[in-house]
Structures are given as structure tokens and as C-alpha cells.
Amino acid sequence: MHRVMVVFLGALGLAGVGCGGEGSAGSTNTQGEPHACSADAAPTRTASCVAAFDPGDDGGFGSDRFPEIVYGEPLGSGTTSGGLDVLSLGRGGSIVLGFGGNTIVDGEGPDFVVFENPFFAAGDPNNVYAELGEVSVSMDGESWSVFPCAEDAEPPAGCAGFSPVFANGDLGISSLDPAVSGGDAFDLAELGVSEARFVRIRDLQGIGAEPNAGFDLDAISVLHAKVP
Template structure:
């Protein structure tokens, strides 16, 4: 973790930060959120640096952001949204277009249930096809690789779609620098 700034509002898990954001996701499955998360608070942000690995643009999604989203009914997802940005150098950032205010939430993080949880199943948290969470492809923002990921709670979202709760970030396509 490189930097963080919590926003006002929710403080859940902040007393366990940064450890609570490291390691694999601990998803609650399709219909239940996880309590192994840290709330970023309204407009809060966290930046991760991957000094031992690079996220590289490979086939399909390259990394996954996990929140504690879950389906409250078969057609309704309890989503708490964040904007995701990536950078090669920690200075110049490319943002995914998280502009939606209603489902489907396009390139926002925080709206797909997290299925991977090493304590309850053997789902690979680095496999975007089965892990759940929100997968991102570097090709969508024109980068061949990224070393940094920044996640920022959508300050314009309030109520049930506010206060992004970070579980984990996983690299699906990695390369050692």
C-alpha cells in the first residue's frame, strides 16, 4: 500500500487497516457480503503499489477489485461504488469510466459479489472467470502494464450505493519486473 486517505462517514475496518486489505478476498458469495473489509468513507481513496510484480495486459481482464457487494434479490445488487485508476509510474493516471449511477455500473468497482474465499472454498481469487469481484483490463485504458492501482470511493453516491468497502485487489496477469 502506497497511500490512503479515509473520507467521512463509515469507519468500518479502519482500525485493522492496512492488514485487512492485504491477502486474498474473503467473499460472502452471491447473497451475503463479507465483514473482512475496510470502508474508505465518502470520497476516501487508497493506492496500492506492486513493487514485486507488474500488472500486464494479457488476454482478458488483468486485475480484480473486490468489495462486499451482494445480491439482495435476484435482480438487485447491494453495490457500493468506487472509481479505479491505474498508473505505470504513480504520477500519470488512467481512469476507468465509472460514471453510472444505476445498474449496470459500467467500469465501476463494487457491484459484483465476491465468490472467492480461501476459508470456505477453493475458488481461485486470481481467475476473473470464477472469483467474482470487478475485473479490469488494462487494454481498456491503453496501458501495456501498471504498477499502481488507486481506488476512490464515489463521493457523489449516497445511501445504499455509498461508502465503498475494500476487501482485496488481485492480479490476474502478472509479470516480475
């Protein structure tokens, strides 16, 4: 079993080190290795850089369009089918995303939203096809605060990957309006955290068949951002 680990730059916590200007958000080298998130990059309200990616087995769907596939607005498919603008993390896979030079801040209510591609199996709202993920946040990329995920609760609580996604950049349904966006919203206040530059998603359930195994990440949007 071979797992590829894209090492998270340990120097991220050191201002300016390892975050050179040429690593523009959204670009990859020929190996598909993502560039680290630069604090100097343009601030964004949706994910715009990958700081680390540790894929699990049997994932890889969407990797031909990685990293752009996890950037920008989601392309949700609502309740009837899973959106396809996603990267499958694989069993136990994890990914760390940033928002260029932007920072999530704790405002009133939820502060950011994670979009996967859950849907109602056979149209039954009580039978959600979900692949749950654990969500963590960090300011420096080294020290993490973890949202406790009660994956066996009904409905699951504190996890990503349970709520269908209606936000759709092509349809003009904004991911920044929780009233219409769907997805799973998170409030930094629940962790006693005031700000975060990075969001980490880790697949918890390892379900699905190759290449769709694990959490399918579509997008992450910031509701309360230091730079609106």
C-alpha cells in the same frame, strides 16, 4: 470536517527514493500510517502495500485490521451478504495499493480484479446493494489512467463494487480464477495501458452509515503479472 491525508510520496517516480528496504509490506507504525510501496519488495499477486490512503467521512470499518485487511486473498460472502474482511473508505475516500515489486501487465482479457462486498438485497439479483468506486491505474503513482465508470448504467459499467465476491481464501476459492472469483475485472487494454504498478480506488457514491460509509475494499488480485 477533518480529513486526514496520508501524502503519497512524490518521490515514488524516482528510483529508490523514499522506498527504503525497511518499509516492509504489511507493516504500519503506531499511527496506522501505511508504508509506501517499494519496488524492491517481494512481488505479489494480491495487494501487499498501501501507497496512499485519503479516508472520507463516516468510514473506518476494518481500520483496526488495516492494512492487512486489504491485502492477500479476499474473503467473499457470495450473493447473500456483504463480506466483512473489508476497509470502508468513507464518503469520497480513496486508496492506492501496490503489489510489492510486481507490475500488472496487459495480457489477454482482464488483467486485475477488484473485490468489494456487493450482495443481492433480499436475494434479488436485480437489486444489488452496491457502493461503486472509480478505478485508476498508474505506473509511477503520479500519472493516472482512469477507467470511466458509468455508475447510472444498468448494470453499471467500468466501476468496481458491483459484482458479488465468491473468492475466499478460507474456502480455497481463488481470486486468480475469474471463472469462479466474482468481483469486478479490469482490462488495461481498455485504457491503452500496457503496465501498471498501482491501483487507485475512489468512492463515488458516499452511501452507507458510519463506520461503513463508502466503498468497502476487500482485496485486489492481479491476473496478468510481470512476475507470475
